[in-house]
Amino acid sequence: MKRQDRLNVYIALIGLAGAAVLGTAGVLISRMPASELAHWWPYALLFAFAGWLCCRQHVYFTESTVVAMGSIAQIASIIVLPLPIALWVIGVAKASSELSLRISQKRRDWRSIPLNTGSSVLANLGGGASFHLLNGDHFLWSTHLLYPLAAFPALLALAALYHVIDALVVTGAVTLSSGERPASVFWQISTEARLPELSLIAVGVVFAVLFHFSPVLSLLVVVPVILSMQSFAAVARLRKETIEAVLKMAESIDYRDTGTYEHSERLAEYTRRLGTGIGLTPEHIKEVVLASRVHDLGKIGISNDILLKPGPLTLEERQIMEEHPVIGANILSSYSSFRDAVDIVRHHHERWDGKGYPDGLKGEAIPIGSRIITVVDSYDAMTSDRPYRRGLSASEAVERLKAGMGSQFDPQVAACFIQLLIDDGIFVPSEPPMNIHIVKAEAG
Numbered sequence: 001m002k003r004q005d006r007l008n009v010y011i012a013l014i015g016l017a018g019a020a021v022l023g024t025a026g027v028l029i030s031r032m033p034a035s036e037l038a039h040w041w042p043y044a045l046l047f048a049f050a051g052w053l054c055c056r057q058h059v060y061f062t063e064s065t066v067v068a069m070g071s072i073a074q075i076a077s078i079i080v081l082p083l084p085i086a087l088w089v090i091g092v093a094k095a096s097s098e099l100s101l102r103i104s105q106k107r108r109d110w111r112s113i114p115l116n117t118g119s120s121v122l123a124n125l126g127g128g129a130s131f132h133l134l135n136g137d138h139f140l141w142s143t144h145l146l147y148p149l150a151a152f153p154a155l156l157a158l159a160a161l162y163h164v165i166d167a168l169v170v171t172g173a174v175t176l177s178s179g180e181r182p183a184s185v186f187w188q189i190s191t192e193a194r195l196p197e198l199s200l201i202a203v204g205v206v207f208a209v210l211f212h213f214s215p216v217l218s219l220l221v222v223v224p225v226i227l228s229m230q231s232f233a234a235v236a237r238l239r240k241e242t243i244e245a246v247l248k249m250a251e252s253i254d255y256r257d258t259g260t261y262e263h264s265e266r267l268a269e270y271t272r273r274l275g276t277g278i279g280l281t282p283e284h285i286k287e288v289v290l291a292s293r294v295h296d297l298g299k300i301g302i303s304n305d306i307l308l309k310p311g312p313l314t315l316e317e318r319q320i321m322e323e324h325p326v327i328g329a330n331i332l333s334s335y336s337s338f339r340d341a342v343d344i345v346r347h348h349h350e351r352w353d354g355k356g357y358p359d360g361l362k363g364e365a366i367p368i369g370s371r372i373i374t375v376v377d378s379y380d381a382m383t384s385d386r387p388y389r390r391g392l393s394a395s396e397a398v399e400r401l402k403a404g405m406g407s408q409f410d411p412q413v414a415a416c417f418i419q420l421l422i423d424d425g426i427f428v429p430s431e432p433p434m435n436i437h438i439v440k441a442e443a444g
Contacts (some may be wrong), residue, residue, distance in 0.1 A: 015114025018121035025084035051093025069148040075204025077376035119169040127162035288369035298328030344369035
């Protein structure tokens, strides 16, 4: 079965699982006394509307992490309403919000409706069941002074299961669509979403408690939520502007050295595709691509006499030039947005045989991102014109890559890059391609 077909089957199964939960909840609701249903239906409508509204709103926690606010209404529904009614409220609110988003944004991929709705229903089933089995509602609404503290384990179980189940469902979809390792994908997703999601869950708990004692008073939570959203958006915007400023600084190297004009742009595209071919997670690919765009930032500390010298460098000049990875890494270490790029930039001139610089790392001790940049950087440098020489042809450059496999370059990375050039028609081998098995790289 093809990867896309497996993904479609997986999404269908998640949708069916969510529908089965809602069907079971519907049966349980039908068995409730009429008086109980009459009591809860106004609240159900209110929470359904709140859930629909929250699912359409997003919180920007970082420049790349955007989380829907639906968790607030969903957690509040689980705590305040009977579980079967809460699950129906959550399912209807999520499905309708996804449907309206698809229509308003005119997206063609409708698979997000069963996937996201099913994920929400399953996550809330796990979290809600644990909360009620641990008698969280009993303790939370107790009038005894210390009893509400006993609800903490139930609330903790609710938050943990909600987060883990939601992350697992998304991990399955990402793994099937990209072919990456499930453990790496789950770690990336859960780590990135943990703080945003737990923050929204905490707001949902506060909203539920306020609503239980005074529905009118619960509206006060809207003000701090809006202020928090604006604060997170401001931080995300600042981080984005910081990244753009550093990238502009790195681009100045390209403009300064005419021999490397647009070098970083080409490198970024090659790096993205090579990282995908090797099997890195999307998050790791993003880190390596970002590092590739600033890998020569340290050249900002190299004088023009050396950087623009139209000929071979002397030993002393080469020693100065070899300081640029360290200079670049030191500059990037000052920016939290580039902390994952520091080691990649520092080691992008290491060699597979340990004879590179600045630290003489060898083999897999060199970060995989650095090994990727080493290959694509070398190829681009060889095929680019310089004031003192013309660039090599693709065939000549590939032959040099082959010659450096196992000494200068990671053999698997170099082989995967050569195959990329073959697939693009840039390099046409005169003999059958090398029979080298590409092993999926570690995500870390």
